[in-house]
Amino acid sequence: NAGVTQTPKFRILKIGQSMTLQCTQDMNHNYMYWYRQDPGMGLKLIYYSVGAGITDKGEVPNGYNVSRSTTEDFPLRLELAAPSQTSVYFCASSAGLAGETQYFGPGTRLLVL
């Protein structure tokens, strides 16, 4: 049982390039999330999904896109990377909302130059 896995661990992008951050969970969770973590700012929710085919914006969605074609996978797409997107990105999943625990992946560190 691997939990939540993310690839790549680290990536350097040039301004204007695009990339996809991969996230997979093996806990059969319906709910999945993408966060970004900036120093001293805690975690900000980018997008979330309540099940395959259903996604919605979080508090900082601009510059990102997501899709959810399967229960297991929730990729995050960065189009036209900007320096402001330099951050650490975490994917998480949970069995539900309310009081359910979110389980986090190890993160992807992204540097945009």
Add this chain to the structure above:
Amino acid sequence: AQSVAQPEDQVNVAEGNPLTVKCTYSVSGNPYLFWYVQYPNRGLQFLLKYITGDNLVKGSYGFEAEFNKSQTSFHLKKPSALVSDSALYFCAVRDMDNSWGKLQFGAGTQVVVTP
């Protein structure tokens, strides 16, 4: 609107001494409260949560937290800190009356335990 505050950017404690990491929250209804820990270059790991019931919640690695509704606090505690407890700690809250609401994280508190 919901919010959570961790008033200390950093907490320094000697090994063997009690450790407290403070968290206060604001929600319109009743809260679900969580503590997570993040070790360097790792993801967040769940420590404990308060849903309902006993105000004292026990979690992983000897940590506990006390829910205080009148003070809107959920402080994390450990009776005897270890050097290995040095990490970044996050408090998070969700409003029970808005179950579709997002989980709101605090800015984090860096804990440094010295030998």
